[in-house]
Amino acid sequence: MQNLYSDDFHVDIDYEPKINDVNYWKQYQIVHAHRSIGTQYEECPKIIKSLKSLGIVVIIDLDDYWLPTKEHPIHSLIVQHKIHEKIIANLKEASWVTTTTELFADEIKKINKNVIVFPNAINPNENQFKEKTLDSKKIRVGWLGGSSHLHDIELLSGFVQKIGDEINQNIQYVICGFDLRGTVTEINAQTKEERKRDIRPDETVWVKYEKIFTDNYNIIPNDYKKFLLEYKIKNIFHKKSYLIYVFGQNLLHHTLQIIVSLIFHYLQ
Numbered sequence: 464m465q466n467l468y469s470d471d472f473h474v475d476i477d478y479e480p481k482i483n484d485v486n487y488w489k490q491y492q493i494v495h496a497h498r499s500i501g502t503q504y505e506e507c508p509k510i511i512k513s514l515k516s517l518g519i520v521v522i523i524d525l526d527d528y529w530l531p532t533k534e535h536p537i538h539s540l541i542v543q544h545k546i547h548e549k550i551i552a553n554l555k556e557a558s559w560v561t562t563t564t565e566l567f568a569d570e571i572k573k574i575n576k577n578v579i580v581f582p583n584a585i586n587p588n589e590n591q592f593k594e595k596t597l598d599s600k601k602i603r604v605g606w607l608g609g610s611s612h613l614h615d616i617e618l619l620s621g622f623v624q625k626i627g628d629e630i631n632q633n634i635q636y637v638i639c640g641f642d643l644r645g646t647v648t649e650i651n652a653q654t655k656e657e658r659k660r661d662i663r664p665d666e667t668v669w670v671k672y673e674k675i676f677t678d679n680y681n682i683i684p685n686d687y688k689k690f691l692l693e694y695k696i697k698n699i700f701h702k703k704s705y706l707i708y709v710f711g712q713n714l715l716h717h718t719l720q721i722i723v724s725l726i727f728h729y730l731q
Contacts (some may be wrong), residue, residue, distance in 0.1 A: 475491075480500065480501065482500070482501050482506075482510060485517075488513075488514055488517060488519060489517060491519060492518075492519060492520065493519065493520045493521075493522065494514055494519055494520070494521050494522070495522040495524060495561075496521075496522070496523055496524065497523075497524045497525070498523065498524070498525060498550055498553065499523075499549070499550070499553055500521075500553075504546060504549035504550070504553070505549055507549070507552070507553045507556075508552045508553060508555070508556045511523075511553065511556040511557060512556060515556075515558060520558045520559065521556070521557050521558045521559075522557060522558060522559045522560070522561055523553050523554055523557040523559075523560050523561075524560070524561045524562070525550070525554070525560060525561075525562050525567075525571065526562060526563045526567075526583075528567070528570070529546075529547040529550040529551060530542075530547035531611075534613075534614035535611050535614075536610060536611055536613075536668075537611075539650055540648055540650070543650060543655060551574055554571060554574045554575050555574055555575060557575060557577075558577065559575075559577045559578070559579060560575050560577065560578045560579070561578070561579050561580075561581055562578060562579075562580060562581070563580065563581060563582060563583045564580065564582070564583070565580055568580050599635065601633055601634060601635040602633055602634050602635070603634075603635045603636075603637050604634055604635075604636055604637065605636070605637035605638065605639055606636075606637070606638055606639065606672075607639040608639075610645075610667075610668040610669075613668050613671055613672075616671075616672055616675055617675070619675050619676075620675055621678070623675075623676060623677065623678040623682055624678045624681070624682070628682070631682055636676045638669065638672055638673070638676065645661075645662045645667075646659045646660060646661055646662060647659070647660055647661075647662050647663075647666060664694040665694065670694075673691065677691075680692070
């Protein structure tokens with residue numbers, strides 16, 4: 464907004480707003496936040512009411528459905544902490560809500576009638592979208608996505624074997640976004656106590672993706688299988704040659720979009 468309309472807008476991006484400082488808020492006419500203002504979701508409705516009483520327009524942005532289905536890795540955590548209910552409470556109090564699709568807008572309007580759609584888009588001038596596709600003798604087929612899409616990718620289970628050796632010899636599969644960072648939150652079923660720890664290599668979703676794209680390592684030579692599975696012994700992952708993990712898409716000739724029909728995906 465500031466870049467396009469500098470005479471009308473000045474924008475501050477503050478990741479740690481002074482929640483309880485009235486004078487801090489009084490310098491703004493609009494407050495635009497994603498899901499919640501601050502990290503304490505339960506306090507957000509009060510904050511929104513306070514800001515509106517000062518004449519400030521409060522906009523809550525939301526691009527994901529507030530209650531992911533049980534297939535999503537953080538479903539249990541959201542339900543236990545009632546985060547979905549807290550997000551809905553924020554939407555009810557907001558002056559306006561912004562989202563990315565008309566379908567999701569229709570769902571949000573059941574809670575708050577004031578919804579504006581900003582369609583999903585990319586900036587083609589960003590460097591990541593200007594990289595030239597690298598040449599290859601093989602056809603590269605890739606998938607771009609995060610760790611929450613295992614349930615979607617499982618639709619591909621067995622597909623590598625079905626298309627046969629002749630085709631597979633001419634294909635290189637590319638998985639974009641390989642990442643071993645993160646933690647696992649374990650919830651005690653009886654006490655509901657939570658415990659966080661670093662994720663183990665064998666627990667990462669990328670191992671599961673790897674098994675799907677190699678037909679559980681059956682379509683690669685044994686020596687390469689041993690190379691890929693060294694993480695079980697050395698707790699490390701190697702750079703792949705059959706499976707390439709990248710953060711961009713300049714290696715791809717074709718991309719896969721594999722989506723299970725769930726409300727979380729449908730509204731996106």
